[in-house]
Amino acid sequence: MVGVDPGEALELLKSVSFGRIVFTEQALPAIRPVNHVVDGGDIVIRTHGGAALASHALPPGEAGAGGVVVAYEADVIDPDTHLGWSVVATGYAHLVTDAEEVARYRAMLRPWVSGAKDFAVRIRPQQITAVRLTSAAT
C-alpha cells in the first residue's frame, strides 16, 4: 500500500458516488453502503432506517450534540488484480435539518429504497487517509 495525501484522497472520494458508513449500533460495529456527494470538504450521505445513526447524529448546536464519530470508506478495487485505492474519512456526523439543504442533497443523492423515510447526514472529516493498493509482488 502506498499513502496518498489528504487533498488527493478527497478527489478520489469525489470520483465515486457511493461508499460505506461505519458507526456504532447497540454497542456493535455497524456498516452499510450509502450514496454520497462531496460538498466543499464535507461528505454528505443519504441514508434510511439508520435509526441509530440518525438519532445520534444530532443537528449542530442541539443539546449535548457534539455529534457522533463515524468513519466513511469508499474504494475502487479490481476484483481480479486487487489493485486500486481505498479512502477512509473519520469525523463527526450531523443530521442535515435545513429544509433547503435537505432538498438540495435529496436531488443530488440517489436513494436506495423507495418510500422509506431517509435522512441526509453530513460528515466533516477530521482525518482523511487513502492508500493505493499495489501488488504484493512489486
Added chain:
Amino acid sequence: MVGVDPGEALELLKSVSFGRIVFTEQALPAIRPVNHVVDGGDIVIRTHGGAALASHALPPGEAGAGGVVVAYEADVIDPDTHLGWSVVATGYAHLVTDAEEVARYRAMLRPWVSGAKDFAVRIRPQQITAVRLTSAAT
C-alpha cells in the same frame, strides 16, 4: 433493498475474495480492505499492521479473551446503476495461532503488502445479513 437469508449471504461472501474489516481503534471506528476466505462458516482474513485488531483479537482460550467484536462487509455494487448486494457479518475475531493453520491461510490469502508482518484473523459470524440493492424506482 431486499433481504437475503443467512445461507445465501454466506454464499455471496464466498463469491468474492475481499471485503472490509470494521473494528475499533483508539476508541474510533476503523475500517480497512482485506482479503478473505470462507472456511466452513468462518471468515478468515489476512491483515497487516492492524495492531489494534491483532492485539485485541487474542487466540481463543487466552486470558481475558472473549475476543473482539468486529463487523465484516463485502459487496458487489455496480458503479453506474448502483445495483448489487452487500453482506455484513458480525462476530468475534480471534487470531489464528496454529502454525499449520497460519501456513494454510497464508497460501489461500493474497497479502496486500509485501514484507510487512501480517496476521491471520478468524471471524465466527454471530449474525450475517445481506441485502440486494435494488433501484429505488422499482
